[in-house]
Each structure stands twice: as structure tokens, then as C-alpha cells.
Amino acid sequence: MGDRLRVVVWNEFQHEQESDCVRAVYPNGIHNAIAEGLRELDEGLDVGTATLQEPEHGLSVERLAETDVLLWWGHKAHEQVSDALVDAVQRRALEGMGLIVLHSGHYSKIFKRLMGTSCSLTWREAGERERLWVCNPGHPIAAGIETFIELENEEMYGEPFGVPTPDEQVFISWFEGGEVFRSGNCYTRGNGKIFYFRPGHESYPTYYDTSIKRVLANAVRWAAPQGRWVDSCPNVTESRERIGD
């Protein structure tokens, strides 16, 4: 059982409660749709969910300490996320917890915190075709994907994307309306692996797409902790070599 991973899917869970259209697509919330996809594709995952409305947004320090990989979906309520939680998630990510940031989470406090940049982009909501091209056909996050993923209707995100150069580029998106976007980006920060994955607008059934579910399940395994870096800033008064010769 050493390989089992403890996964939490966090969702701000607002659109689904406020909009009939969104609720029609995700009646149990985006978090549950994602969680079910993960459980379906990987029986080695213990997948739970958490939402903004729960006490401590569903992510107490204790729960975070027992989370191996966290997925994050947020859009209109970024500012309602407490800074204390952002601090706690950042600390765990730097220690080694995997973090997968989804779609409009590009503007979440935690993603901006970890990137250090604007994380801005251009956008258009026109239900257009998106094609995500694989940039490294052997990458574990792209396992099972044949050269590209096609989504008939998605929101468009376009360059410039205000992020540091990714360590690895797994996907780049083509959009029907004429734009491109770095849509599958790997980063290491501290000892933690971070994956940003672009698709997933609340109005479209993206998270039910077989290939999207596959990528998320792959990304969870990729982001799994492989060690732990407990941060400190020690004053090492004893030197290993003699000083002052």
C-alpha cells in the first residue's frame, strides 16, 4: 500500500451553486467530477474533496499534512481564500506536496504566490475548439494521449502568459479563433512539483473528457512527493573546517 496516494481536489464551488447552466454540467460540483475521474482511472488513489465554504476552506493544517497531491480549481472567489491557507499550501508544496493548478486557477493566490509573476493572459469566451498538442510524447503526464487532445468547446486563453519559463512544456494549445497558449506546464519549487493545466471552463463538460481525466490521473502520479524538505534557516555555529588559519 506504500504506493497509495492521498489526493484532495479543492474547488471554490460557486458557479455551480449560482448558475443553472453550470449546475446542469456539474450537478455535484467540479470537484466531485474531477474526483470521480481520478478514482475511476487509478484505484491507488484515495481521493477526497474540499471547498471554500467548509471550515478552514476544507484544508486544515492537519489535512494538508496528510495530503500528497492537491488539485486547485478557483475562478471568481480567489480573494476569499484566506492568506493563512495560502501560506500553508505554499509551505506544503515547498516541502514536497504535489500541486495541480487548473484553468482559471492561473489567477489564484497560491499560483501567483508560487510563480512570483503576474500570471496574466488574454482570454475569450466563445465556445471554440481547442487542441492541446503533446510536446514530449514520452512524458508521464501525456501517457496514453495520441499526439493531441481535442475539445470542441472551450474558453480561449492566449499568450502572453505571465509565468516563469516552465521546466518542461508538456502541452501547447491551438485555438480555433487563432491563438496559442502554453497549456501544460511543469515547475519544481522547493521540493514540490507543480503542474498547471489549462482546460476546464465551468460551462463545458471538459472534466468528463476521457483524455482530460487521463492527464489529471497521470499528473497526480507525476506530482507525487518523492521526499520531504523541512525548511529551516539554521545558524550552524560549529564549522566543519578550522577557521582562521
Place this chain on the structure above:
Amino acid sequence: MGDRLRVVVWNEFQHEQESDCVRAVYPNGIHNAIAEGLRELDEGLDVGTATLQEPEHGLSVERLAETDVLLWWGHKAHEQVSDALVDAVQRRALEGMGLIVLHSGHYSKIFKRLMGTSCSLTWREAGERERLWVCNPGHPIAAGIETFIELENEEMYGEPFGVPTPDEQVFISWFEGGEVFRSGNCYTRGNGKIFYFRPGHESYPTYYDTSIKRVLANAVRWAAPQGRWVDSCPNVTESRERIGD
């Protein structure tokens, strides 16, 4: 005059001599079209040319030693370039000479040598529309470009592009037929700056395009040497600290 740069545009110069169609587009060769564009846009550049057919392919060790930035266009004659020249160009690039690799030069010996990877890609020749999006609107190579460059007819290059992750991504291309490509890639190798720039198929008047000329002139300035690393592998028998205490 300390800012003047010595630039050489190298071209294998074969298509233009073998094909009426290509000669119609580039009657004096691609190298001269590029060189004229550089001279036109930047009076501080001393621009010469070199071709495969000249003695030592036009790039003697002496000439390379006096070259600040080298542009490279090759396609069907990669194998005819001598390994000695590849060695010499690599050495100069690592010392600090700028190198700008163009279009089908992705498969040149020198680019493969410096990248260490396959440098492969997918391709289609259908004269389709290409749109190169700027990923960093403040990057010096993109100076003067408004969000994107549009070329009505170009050969398509698509992902996966078998290169190391670029240090900086300046452009990504959208293609009419549905593909994307990392089309403006910055690398540092040794002390040299390398820029790969995708457009420039021999059948199309790409190098007469104002924006393309601007990018090349910008790239030459960006790639200019800022110092020199003379490689050696010295045996430093004297230590600075006492050994054996």
C-alpha cells in the same frame, strides 16, 4: 564605433540555384535577402555573407574569429557541411559568438550539435497561414512587434519539437491547419546566445516581410557577444588553501 557588430549570414544556397520557383523569390539567394534586411534596419551592423560553395564554406577560422553574430540557413545540404566547420562554429559559439538558426536549420549539424537532441518535428508544405504570437511583449527580440506576426503562406512545423526546454520562449506559432510550434527559442550554451527562429521556407517571400526583418535585426543585437570564454581544462596543481591539515 565600439557598438558596431560584425555579422555573417550563411546559406547553403542550393534551392535558389536549382529551382526556378525559388530563384524567382530570392534571385540573389536567401543570404543576400537577409543581409539586405539587416543593413536596412540597423546601420550599426557590418553584414557579410557566406555560402556552402565557397572555400571552407566561406567560414575560415580567421573569419569566424572576427564574427560577432552568425545566421545559418540550411536545408537539403546539411550533410555537405564539413565536421571541421561544425567544430569551429561550436567553439566560437561557446566562447560567446551569437548564433541565429533559421527554419530548416533545425536539422543542421551545428544546431543538433549544440542542442544534443533530435531536433525533429512534424511538417507539412501547404502554403498555410502562420501566426507567431509574442510570449514576452517586452523581450528585445520582439521589440516593435504588435502581439503577433502573420504570414499568409508558410510551411508548417508542428510539435513535438525535439529540443531542450528553451531558456526563454519569445514566439509560439499557430498554423491554419491546426498545429502549434515553439518558433522563437532562446538558449545560452557556454557563453554564447543562440536563437532559433522558425519561419523562412525557400518558396515564400518571408525574409522580405517587415516584421521578420525586424525580428532578425533585434535578434542580432540580442545575441551580440558580451564577453569571451576561452575554454581550457587547466590542471591547477597549486591549491589556494593548504591541503592535508
Place this chain on the structure above:
Amino acid sequence: MGDRLRVVVWNEFQHEQESDCVRAVYPNGIHNAIAEGLRELDEGLDVGTATLQEPEHGLSVERLAETDVLLWWGHKAHEQVSDALVDAVQRRALEGMGLIVLHSGHYSKIFKRLMGTSCSLTWREAGERERLWVCNPGHPIAAGIETFIELENEEMYGEPFGVPTPDEQVFISWFEGGEVFRSGNCYTRGNGKIFYFRPGHESYPTYYDTSIKRVLANAVRWAAPQGRWVDSCPNVTESRERIGD
């Protein structure tokens, strides 16, 4: 005059006012020592200073807008720097302003903000010998330095240093007591260049050292803006290609 750069040296300016020992080393403050070194080595720089105690910490939005390169020295008063100023400096850095973070500035709000990581390290104050080795002898920041810089007495900083992998490693430090440290680190964030430079403890005359002055003057030129990225997140309702075919 197009090449003149507007430089501001910021200092929290506390040790010098509170400690006789530090004041003896830097009677006019660390900021003025650094500023004088820059003026001495590069007449093309217009160098001003700013301190924590001034209104808006000496860095109004207007002044920042006219600053090309900002140097930052802070240690014990990081928490006194207003978040509004950190926001403003980050915004300008992402636009393209150069930022040089010095010594204990590794824990400044602005450096942690831009790195997204802990920025922690190990340390010892024992006045030991530091030797900063050049990792790229042709790098413009190392111009004029012969293989290494030696400082007879410095505070020790040791690995692990909790930062993202630098884009370029210019210096690595050796310490008499047995540690090593990545002490000259280049980053690009947004369109801005960031250089972290380790030496400069308040108790030692490091900023009077000829080589250290040379590195700082070099770094200012290296970090100079080469363009400007004005961030926005535009909704581009018009598409360039027809949607819905």
C-alpha cells in the same frame, strides 16, 4: 544619452544607526557606499539612494516608474517594508526594471515574492574567508574578474538555498569553514532581470572591495531594461479566425 541608466540603491539603514561597529565601517550607510562605487566605475549611471525611513520608504510609484535598476539591501527590518511597496516593486520588475538583491535581502519580502520559495539557507557569523568562483568566465556580470573573488572576512551562507534553479549561475562561493553557496544567481521574471548577489554583511568592508564594486556595476548594466511589458489580461472578444465552421 540614451544609454544612461537611472539607478536607485535602497537600504533599510538600521544597523548603521544602531551599531557603532557597523557605523565605523559604513559611516554614511551601506547605500551610499554602494552608490559611490557605482558612480566611480560607470559614469553613465545616475545613481540615487532611498531608505526605509523616508516617506514611502523613498520609493514612490513615480520614482519607481523612472528607475531602470534597483538595488536592495535589507536585513532586520524586512517586515517594516509596506506591502504596497512590495507590490509596486514587483510590478515594475515584471515590466522590465532590473532588480539586484544583496546579501540578507534573500529574506526580503520582494525577493520571496518574486521567487515564490522559502529563500532560506544556513548561516554562521565567524568572519571567515569566502571565495566566489566564476562559473561562466565570459558572463558580462563577471567581466574583469579573474577566476574568483576572495574576501578575507564574511558571514557564511550555506546550501540548501531555497530558491528556484537559477537561469544562469555566475558565482558559487567556497567558505573557509567548509560550506558552499550559490552566490551569484540570474533570473528572468516577466520581462525583468533579477540578480541575487550574496556578499555584503554589514560588519565587513565588502562594498569597498574593488571586485565587488566591479560586479555590482556590471550587474546594473546586465539588468538594464531592454523593453517594457505592460501587464493586462485583455478580453479579446474578436477572433482573428472564424469560429464555428
Place this chain on the structure above:
Amino acid sequence: MGDRLRVVVWNEFQHEQESDCVRAVYPNGIHNAIAEGLRELDEGLDVGTATLQEPEHGLSVERLAETDVLLWWGHKAHEQVSDALVDAVQRRALEGMGLIVLHSGHYSKIFKRLMGTSCSLTWREAGERERLWVCNPGHPIAAGIETFIELENEEMYGEPFGVPTPDEQVFISWFEGGEVFRSGNCYTRGNGKIFYFRPGHESYPTYYDTSIKRVLANAVRWAAPQGRWVDSCPNVTESRERIGD
């Protein structure tokens, strides 16, 4: 058995046959010492060896195709390695085979091929103390190492090390004589993971050191293939979107 890895330790195997001193340290060759260490620490590894003297240097195309991770020790016989083998190892590495390059292998044909740079360094053979500091205490390659590894006698390698900036820096070495060196460097090239690990001079019993054995066993697991990228450069004549509207 899905987790079993097929490992080959390659050694030029010359010093051990030519020098009594070296043979006294490694009577069965460096390759067998390394192989035994791997077997001892990880029962899930199937570890074989290969040497320069064997037919096809012990690495036929068939054997390479069945190798998950290859370790490479070479020093004085780099030029005797056939270019055909270098081509084959590069191809497999880009596909996804892990490659661990040891000590003087920095100048091997395969490492220079994959890096694209000079791979030069400074060096001194004085049997001095080396201390390898961990730069990321949670990195899987450093698992089980407490802050540093100390080796009483090693050859010194010093900066500048002519390699591309590593994707991740796992170790940096301190030397008694006063130098530093990036001694544990991670790269991704194509789909393959590459780890360069500095220690291992033929005159010293480095490969019997418990911590060194631990790092090599960790590195093998880290470098294990996670997918396969079969390179091609396809002409995709059919476009997914209509061209010419």
C-alpha cells in the same frame, strides 16, 4: 515485477588493467564495484556490466533496447568509443533511457554529445577532502543523505564547468584546496533523464562509500524511464483544419 529495472554499468576498464595501484582498489574493475553496490542497496535492480573491450563495447543495439538505466565510467579511452555506439546511446537516452555519467565521464563522447558544450573544468590530483552539499534535502537522489557527503581523498574538479545550466542542482562540492564544483546535476533531454555525478576517481575507494552507493542507487530509480518517445519527423500532409478559407 513491473518495477524491476534493467541496469547496465559501463566501464572503459583500462586503469584497473594497467595500474597496480588502481587494481589494488578495484580488483574486479570499477564497473563491478558499482554493480555490487547497486545490487546490495536495491533488490529490484537487475544489474549487468559492459566494458570497452567487449564486442560492440558490450552495448549492442539489442542490449541497449533492453536497458532502462545506463551508468558510464570513462577517462583515458574516450576516443576509442565508436561513434556508432554514441549515436545509439544518444538515441536511447532521448527515447527515455536513464543515463548516469560518472566523474571523468564529463569528457566522454556521449556526455559532450548530449550537453552540446565543452564540458571542461579545472582539476587537481592531490587526494584532498571533498564535501558534497545537498542543495535540495527532499530530492529523491539525496534520500538518506544527511546534509552532505564527505570523502577524505578525491581528485578535485573546479568551476567553471562547461555545461548547460542544470535543470536541478542536487549537489555542490567543496574542496579542501579551495575550489567548488557543481557535482550533482540533473538534465532532461528528449524524454530521458540524465544525472552527472562528480566523485569517483580511479585511485580512491569512492565507490565503496556507503553514501556514494546510496546516491547511485537513488539516481538509478530517479532516472528510470517513465515513457518512450520514438523519434520521427513525420510529413503530415493531411491537416486537421481546412486550409485556404
